Amino acid sequence: MRIRGLWAEGWRNLEPLALVPGAHLSVLFGDNGQGKTNVLEAAYYLAALRSFRTTHAEDLIRRGEPAGRARLRAEVEHRGLERRFEIELGPTGRQARLDGKSVRGTAAALGAVSVVLFVPEDLLLSRAAPAARRRFLDLAIFNVERSYYDEASAFQKVLRNRNALLRQGSSDPALLDTYDEELARTGARVVMRRRALVTALEPRFADHFRALHGDLPVSLVYRSDPDVEAAADEAELELALVRGLSSRRAIDVRRRFTGFGPQVDDLEIGFSGALARSHASQGQLRSLMLALKLAELTHVEARLGDPPVLLLDDVPSELDPVRRGLLFEVISKLDCQTLISVTEREIVPALSDRCDFFVRAGKVVAHP
Numbered sequence: 001m002r003i004r005g006l007w008a009e010g011w012r013n014l015e016p017l018a019l020v021p022g023a024h025l026s027v028l029f030g031d032n033g034q035g036k037t038n039v040l041e042a043a044y045y046l047a048a049l050r051s052f053r054t055t056h057a058e059d060l061i062r063r064g065e066p067a068g069r070a071r072l073r074a075e076v077e078h079r080g081l082e083r084r085f086e087i088e089l090g091p092t093g094r095q096a097r098l099d100g101k102s103v104r105g106t107a108a109a110l111g112a113v114s115v116v117l118f119v120p121e122d123l124l125l126s127r128a129a130p131a132a133r134r135r136f137l138d139l140a141i142f143n144v145e146r147s148y149y150d151e152a153s154a155f156q157k158v159l160r161n162r163n164a165l166l167r168q169g170s171s172d173p174a175l176l177d178t179y180d181e182e183l184a185r186t187g188a189r190v191v192m193r194r195r196a197l198v199t200a201l202e203p204r205f206a207d208h209f210r211a212l213h214g215d216l217p218v219s220l221v222y223r224s225d226p227d228v229e230a231a232a233d234e235a236e237l238e239l240a241l242v243r244g245l246s247s248r249r250a251i252d253v254r255r256r257f258t259g260f261g262p263q264v265d266d267l268e269i270g271f272s273g274a275l276a277r278s279h280a281s282q283g284q285l286r287s288l289m290l291a292l293k294l295a296e297l298t299h300v301e302a303r304l305g306d307p308p309v310l311l312l313d314d315v316p317s318e319l320d321p322v323r324r325g326l327l328f329e330v331i332s333k334l335d336c337q338t339l340i341s342v343t344e345r346e347i348v349p350a351l352s353d354r355c356d357f358f359v360r361a362g363k364v365v366a367h368p
């Protein structure tokens, strides 16, 4: 996939933006606080319909913008097809249009643009809270499985409702039975999807890690409750989840929240037969996380039949020269369009037809 053009108006601190990125590597450089990440955030928003920095749409709209509105537009080419995708954020919410036609619902609007985002925090994922790793998995699935958005939302909705009931101190058995069944049904789907992703990522993860660090054994395991892990298919999963929920119900009622299910699962990263986060060195952990991110990138490429657009926010500056070199080797081999933000543009290698853009006070200008 290639972004042919990216436009933004009323977005963060950006002056009206009309960016024609290079087919391969584009480097956005400039001092801190000038708007580099804001450009990547605009591209990311068009792909994910959310920001990676805020959950409040007001933050995204330029302060003092008279109309209180932001507009984004991307023209993308995917397997020979050209499409135009637009989003408007404003006081009345969000509207999306694909080739001029209005698109309703988040699930339908996802996938017009495909990106893989890599931010410095990703390098710390193995030591982050489990929620961050579940989020990594879920976002990687949304990227290739559009229907997963509705599936995951359905699960979250039942979970919220069950937790709201528990918070009120209610232990109504009939109502909880209904919630448990729904939670098990929607939860089984979520677990199936996450397991499938982890299975697909693991060999890629191992290959990338080998290229970085040599032949040390690594593993990726999707961790659930042992009874849930023993379930082989979706029907068995549903049964294991419903049983687990019912046997732990008294605890949930006492604690007033749901402590069992996919919302407490984790992605376990193994290294040399132990847990990476407690056994790998800092440098090894960074290589592991870089390998995981590259696995996501090559997985999305394989599933879409076309590499996604890669957005690297400040990542090259966080990597040592060896790891940086490997990252760029993979990028150029995959031939994926890449947008990078850095303060020091010298650290990005001169790959073929690299385009540089200088960013200052929200203005983005091509730099020869």
Ligand SMILES: Nc1ncnc2c1ncn2[C@@H]1O[C@H](COP(=O)(O)OP(=O)(O)OP(=O)(O)O)[C@@H](O)[C@H]1O
Binding pocket: 011, 012, 013, 014, 030, 031, 032, 033, 034, 035, 036, 037, 038, 039, 058, 059, 060, 061, 062, 063, 314, 341, 342, 343, 359
């Ligand atoms: N809604 C908004 N309206 C106007 N300006 C905003 C808005 N949100 C953020 N900004 C401004 O955008 C600038 C930050 O931009 P950005 O995060 O893209 O910087 P950057 O170039 O990536 O910097 P760094 O190198 O430090 O990461 C800040 O000056 C901030 O005040």
Ligand SMILES: [Mg+2]
Binding pocket: 036, 037, 038, 313, 314, 341
């Ligand atoms: Mg930045």
